[in-house]
Amino acid sequence: MSELLKISGLHASIDADGIPKEILRGVDLVVPPGEVHAIMGPNGCGKSTLSYVLAGREEYDVTAGSVSFMGQDLLAMEPEERAAAGLFLAFQAPVELPGVNNANFLRTAVNAVRRARGEPELDAVGFLKTVRAATKNLSMSDDMLKRNVNVGFSGGEKKRNEVLQMTMLQPKLAILDETDSGLDVDALRIVAEGVKNLRSPDFSALVITHHQRLLEYLGPDRIHVMVRGRIVRSGGPELAKQIDVEGYASFLTEAA
Amino acid sequence: MPAITETREQVEKLGQSSYKWGFETDIEMDVAPKGLNEDTIRLISARKEEPDWLLEWRLAAFRVWQTMTEPTWAKVTYPPIDYQDVHYYAAPRKKPGPKSLDEVDPELLRTYEKLGIPLHEQALLAGVEVPEGEEARLPVAVDAVFDSVSVATTFRKTLAEAGVIFCPISEAVRDHPDLVRKYLGSVVPAGDNFYAALNAAVFTDGSFVFIPKGVRCPMELSTYFRINARNTGQFERTLIVVEDGASVSYLEGCTAPMRDENQLHAAVVELVAMENASIKYSTVQNWYPGDENGLGGIYNFVTKRGACRGAKSKISWTQVETGSAITWKYPSCILQGEGSVGEFYSVAVTNNYQQADTGTKMIHIGKNTRSTIIAKTISAGHSDSTYRGLVRMLPKASNARNFTQCDSLLIGDRCGAHTVPYIENRNMSARIEHEATTSKISEDQMFYCRQRGLSQEDAVGLIVNGFCKDVLKELPMEFAVEAQKLLQISLEGSVG
Numbered sequence: 001m002s003e004l005l006k007i008s009g010l011h012a013s014i015d016a017d018g019i020p021k022e023i024l025r026g027v028d029l030v031v032p033p034g035e036v037h038a039i040m041g042p043n044g045c046g047k048s049t050l051s052y053v054l055a056g057r058e059e060y061d062v063t064a065g066s067v068s069f070m071g072q073d074l075l076a077m078e079p080e081e082r083a084a085a086g087l088f089l090a091f092q093a094p095v096e097l098p099g100v101n102n103a104n105f106l107r108t109a110v111n112a113v114r115r116a117r118g119e120p121e122l123d124a125v126g127f128l129k130t131v132r133a134a135t136k137n138l139s140m141s142d143d144m145l146k147r148n149v150n151v152g153f154s155g156g157e158k159k160r161n162e163v164l165q166m167t168m169l170q171p172k173l174a175i176l177d178e179t180d181s182g183l184d185v186d187a188l189r190i191v192a193e194g195v196k197n198l199r200s201p202d203f204s205a206l207v208i209t210h211h212q213r214l215l216e217y218l219g220p221d222r223i224h225v226m227v228r229g230r231i232v233r234s235g236g237p238e239l240a241k242q243i244d245v246e247g248y249a250s251f252l253t254e255a256a
Numbered sequence: 257m258p259a260i261t262e263t264r265e266q267v268e269k270l271g272q273s274s275y276k277w278g279f280e281t282d283i284e285m286d287v288a289p290k291g292l293n294e295d296t297i298r299l300i301s302a303r304k305e306e307p308d309w310l311l312e313w314r315l316a317a318f319r320v321w322q323t324m325t326e327p328t329w330a331k332v333t334y335p336p337i338d339y340q341d342v343h344y345y346a347a348p349r350k351k352p353g354p355k356s357l358d359e360v361d362p363e364l365l366r367t368y369e370k371l372g373i374p375l376h377e378q379a380l381l382a383g384v385e386v387p388e389g390e391e392a393r394l395p396v397a398v399d400a401v402f403d404s405v406s407v408a409t410t411f412r413k414t415l416a417e418a419g420v421i422f423c424p425i426s427e428a429v430r431d432h433p434d435l436v437r438k439y440l441g442s443v444v445p446a447g448d449n450f451y452a453a454l455n456a457a458v459f460t461d462g463s464f465v466f467i468p469k470g471v472r473c474p475m476e477l478s479t480y481f482r483i484n485a486r487n488t489g490q491f492e493r494t495l496i497v498v499e500d501g502a503s504v505s506y507l508e509g510c511t512a513p514m515r516d517e518n519q520l521h522a523a524v525v526e527l528v529a530m531e532n533a534s535i536k537y538s539t540v541q542n543w544y545p546g547d548e549n550g551l552g553g554i555y556n557f558v559t560k561r562g563a564c565r566g567a568k569s570k571i572s573w574t575q576v577e578t579g580s581a582i583t584w585k586y587p588s589c590i591l592q593g594e595g596s597v598g599e600f601y602s603v604a605v606t607n608n609y610q611q612a613d614t615g616t617k618m619i620h621i622g623k624n625t626r627s628t629i630i631a632k633t634i635s636a637g638h639s640d641s642t643y644r645g646l647v648r649m650l651p652k653a654s655n656a657r658n659f660t661q662c663d664s665l666l667i668g669d670r671c672g673a674h675t676v677p678y679i680e681n682r683n684m685s686a687r688i689e690h691e692a693t694t695s696k697i698s699e700d701q702m703f704y705c706r707q708r709g710l711s712q713e714d715a716v717g718l719i720v721n722g723f724c725k726d727v728l729k730e731l732p733m734e735f736a737v738e739a740q741k742l743l744q745i746s747l748e749g750s751v752g
């Protein structure tokens with residue numbers, strides 16, 4: 001299988017006060033197994049929308065196109081089936097769950113996914129061992145496991161918590177939506193290490209970012225530039241460097 | 257059509273098969289004829305071989321009841337109840353119970369299983385005849401109420417050695433008449449309200465607990481109430497008396513099989529706490545709520561009240577209410593003793609067409625009395641839930657304190673949640689704090705959970721349990737686990 005994820009001619013719109021507003025306007029993209037790809041593009045071009053549509057958010061209407069994930073019709077699957085199949089989304093804005101213990105949430109999620117994959121569930125001890133090791137790698141304090149999911153977390157803590165979940169859920173494809181935004185240099189390095197640790201022939205990542213620095217850590221295989229709901233250019237890591245210097249101006253005209 | 261009439265046919269069918277009708281027949285008499293009059297009450301009292309004072313007490317209550325009308329202030333609606341169309345007495349069938357779980361209604365077992373009730377307890381609840389010696393392995397003392405008469409009581413010996421009395425109230429009337437006479441109706445008077453008066457007139461069983469001075473009850477006491485016979489009103493009466501410096505934790509739990517008719521339930525619970533005494537009363541209520549179209553289900557009109565008579569006494573109510581078609585219930589504390597403490601922790605869940613009007617009353621009489629109210633209301637489907645609470649500070653309640661927190665969680669947009677706090681303060685030094693919030697399970701939260709692999713049901717379960725955490729942690733361990741599962745089961749089908 002030469003592609004893990006294949007997006008073809010994807011159009012998606014959202015209901016804006018009763019009028020459908022088209023956001024994705026024919027996205028084509030292929031991510032082979034074991035590769036790290038980046039999506040860059042100006043604010044509002046549809047990067048988060050693409051990640052939501054891939055993860056199965058119901059508010060968006062897919063009006064045309066198809067997505068295959070490991071040979072399956074991704075768009076026909078429920079969000080939790082996509083997660084079980086190995087798709088993970090690190091949210092740009094992680095959601096707070098008041099009263100829900102972070103460790104308990106993580107264990108429920110891990111076991112739900114393991115069940116769906118036909119793997120044995122982790123008992124309390126097994127889970128604790130794995131999660132302790134993972135938090136240590138991410139320089140997170142155990143205290144964060146005792147707190148409620150994302151409640152009162154700083155921006156950096158929220159992002160690290162996303163990476164922790166990713167590590168524990170062992171996805172085939174991780175979509176990271178601006179996970180590097182708002183992180184200081186040290187936090188950025190830790191998050192990047194978290195992703196790098198997962199690198200294997202069985203793991204791919206689609207990294208949405210505005211910053212060259214994260215990509216320097218990760219060494220992406222390909223860069224895609226998105227403008228107004230379309231991928232307008234794809235290329236090697238040099239493309240990210242070009243954007244870092246010149247901005248998106250030259251691509252905007254390309255998209256017109 | 258009156259609610260009770262709907263099921264006449266079914267009851268008649270039952271009557272032909274396994275029930276013998278009326279007290280006139282000479283063989284076994286299981287069910288009293290329908291209807292309520294002085295003769296019914298005399299029959300009940302005679303069947304239970306009660307002393308005259310109790311019969312008189314019942315009759316007085318009945319006469320008061322006849323002058324009363326059903327309260328209409330609660331935010332619940334239901335077809336009129338024909339009180340003459342109800343059986344007021346049903347003894348357990350004399351025919352032998354099932355010999356093993358294989359003979360028990362699988363639907364009932366499925367409910368138990370979902371709740372994670374251990375097998376040996378399932379057997380007890382389902383009326384399987386437990387072999388000798390088996391019951392000693394139960395983790396808590398269980399006084400199982402099947403219909404109106406208690407049929408199983410365990411751990412009596414350990415309790416007796418500690419001087420604790422825990423028995424069916426009818427037995428207490430026989431064996432400890434002075435105690436019962438002294439306290440019965442002393443917290444909830446016979447004519448207190450329409451349903452309490454009805455209960456006083458016709459109550460058939462319930463539990464009696466007495467913890468003597470200085471004794472900490474050596475185990476948690478538990479009564480599993482289960483409604484078994486069709487169309488039989490349930491009129492339990494529970495009385496718990498805890499003397500100076502003594503304490504008890506009492507668990508009341510209900511798991512009911514599916515039922516397709518409305519059933520009337522009007523229980524009374526009275527608690528008395530003397531000086532430095534403490535009573536923790538926990539309830540998990542899971543009676544049949546009716547089907548997803550609102551058909552059937554239990555009508556639950558309960559009067560629960562505790563009196564903190566002694567200084568520094570404490571009464572704590574914790575309830576998880578997921579069942580019943582209609583819930584009308586306000587566990588209350590009368591804080592008379594100086595420095596006494598009242599607590600009310602409640603989770604009320606309504607789904608489909610359930611209606612709940614529940615809350616508490618904290619009546620501060622003594623100095624330095626304190627009360628805490630934490631009420632969590634969860635509504636889903638077309639259901640409607642109201643928190644109704646009264647905090648009253650009387651003139652002598654100097655420095656009394658109340659803290660109330662009412663939180664509502666809505667699932668979907670066809671349900672309702674209401675908060676009706678009544679506050680009366682007649683003492684300048686008393687302080688009352690009230691906080692209230694209303695929230696919804698957001699699309700963002702659902703999507704976030706599902707992206708992590710959780711099913712919609714698991715996601716709701718997790719969020720709801722998080723919302724209720726402050727209450728659930730007040731429950732004894734064995735109940736907390738059961739309650740968590742119950743919350744999730746009750747909300748099945750509420751999303752998606």
Ligand SMILES: Nc1ncnc2c1ncn2[C@@H]1O[C@H](COP(=O)(O)OP(=O)(O)O)[C@@H](O)[C@H]1O
Nearest residue numbers: 014015016023042043044045046047048049050
């Ligand atoms: N729920 C919504 N309702 C209306 N417009 C939306 C909604 N979600 C996204 N959009 C619009 O779609 C466009 C793309 O948004 P987004 O995918 O978040 O962009 P990006 O992540 O690339 O910054 C923006 O113009 C945004 O305002």
Ligand SMILES: [Mg+2]
Nearest residue numbers: 047048049092
């Ligand atoms: Mg975005």
